[in-house]
Amino acid sequence: MKNAIKNISNNKRITAFIASCLLSGTVLAKDDCTDPVTDWQPKEQLRQIMEDKGWDVKRIKVDDGCYEIKGLDRNGHKVEAKFSPASLRVIELEIKFNGSGDTSDYLDLGIQYSPEESGAKMNSKNKAAKHKAKAIID
Amino acid sequence: MKHLVIILCLFSASALSTQSFAREVVLTTELQSYSGNGAYLAIYLTNAKGQYQDTLWIAGQKSKYYKHLTGWARGSGLRTSEYDGISGASVTSGKTLTVSLELADTYIDTGFQLRVDSSVEDMRDNRNDVVVPLTSEGAGKPVNGNGYVKTFTYSF
Numbered sequence: 001m002k003n004a005i006k007n008i009s010n011n012k013r014i015t016a017f018i019a020s021c022l023l024s025g026t027v028l029a030k031d032d033c034t035d036p037v038t039d040w041q042p043k044e045q046l047r048q049i050m051e052d053k054g055w056d057v058k059r060i061k062v063d064d065g066c067y068e069i070k071g072l073d074r075n076g077h078k079v080e081a082k083f084s085p086a087s088l089r090v091i092e093l094e095i096k097f098n099g100s101g102d103t104s105d106y107l108d109l110g111i112q113y114s115p116e117e118s119g120a121k122m123n124s125k126n127k128a129a130k131h132k133a134k135a136i137i138d
Numbered sequence: 139m140k141h142l143v144i145i146l147c148l149f150s151a152s153a154l155s156t157q158s159f160a161r162e163v164v165l166t167t168e169l170q171s172y173s174g175n176g177a178y179l180a181i182y183l184t185n186a187k188g189q190y191q192d193t194l195w196i197a198g199q200k201s202k203y204y205k206h207l208t209g210w211a212r213g214s215g216l217r218t219s220e221y222d223g224i225s226g227a228s229v230t231s232g233k234t235l236t237v238s239l240e241l242a243d244t245y246i247d248t249g250f251q252l253r254v255d256s257s258v259e260d261m262r263d264n265r266n267d268v269v270v271p272l273t274s275e276g277a278g279k280p281v282n283g284n285g286y287v288k289t290f291t292y293s294f
Contacts, residue, residue: 132240133238
């Protein structure tokens with residue numbers, strides 16, 4: 001078991017290293033979540049939390065830098081939710097009620113996990129415009 | 139002392155010559171009124187044969203959709219280094235995007251073209267929504283787009 005944890009942590013480090021190589025000196029276009037990869041919590045932890053709340057988790061994927069869950073809630077309503085991968089806080093929630101909806105079920109989807117304030121080191125975005133371009137929309 | 143003067147002269151001459159190689163260019167893109175989400179736009183430079191040279195601006199913040207700006211995507215290879223620091227929000231129906239930037243004089247009156255690709259979620263992608271030669275003569279003259287772009291104008 002210890003070895004397994006060690007392997008996971010090594011894999012995480014390798015992933016983080018590859019990501020940092022790819023990102024070094026560059027800035028990606030804006031994502032919905034910008035948590036550093038090193039602070040991400042495992043998908044399985046999120047699955048467990050939501051299953052404990054009675055959700056039937058069909059799928060967890062990474063989209064725009066966030067975890068995205070598709071599934072059914074405990075009342076059988078179709079749900080789609082985005083979570084910050086470091087804090088596992090819900091940041092977007094879409095529910096399709098089957099005629100018998102009650103929003104109170106969703107108002108306690110607050111903080112499930114707070115890992116020592118995630119290290120509080122967000123990606124520093126050192127943008128260096130090639131042409132010093134500026135834009136306005138009106 | 140004589141050396142110092144010569145060095146200073148050379149330095150100022152090179153500084154002046156660098157300044158004269160770039161020009162302030164304003165690109166104005168007015169969108170049509172359509173029903174749909176904000177448009178993703180790629181404004182870029184090609185040579186006369188249509189071969190990609192440089193990105194000038196990308197409107198739209200999610201890089202996962204950039205592949206829909208097909209002409210630009212093929213030319214730029216979607217490399218982040220091509221659009222770092224020169225991207226911003228998508229442009230909604232009927233709005234006008236104004237981009238100001240410094241552009242090397244070598245691109246003007248030498249056969250290079252400005253192009254705009256556009257795309258809107260769940261609607262068609264427009265490669266070459268605008269194609270216009272970059273010339274002193276064409277400056278300030280609005281060109282009609284083929285897709286979501288109503289008019290495109292560049293001025294120096």
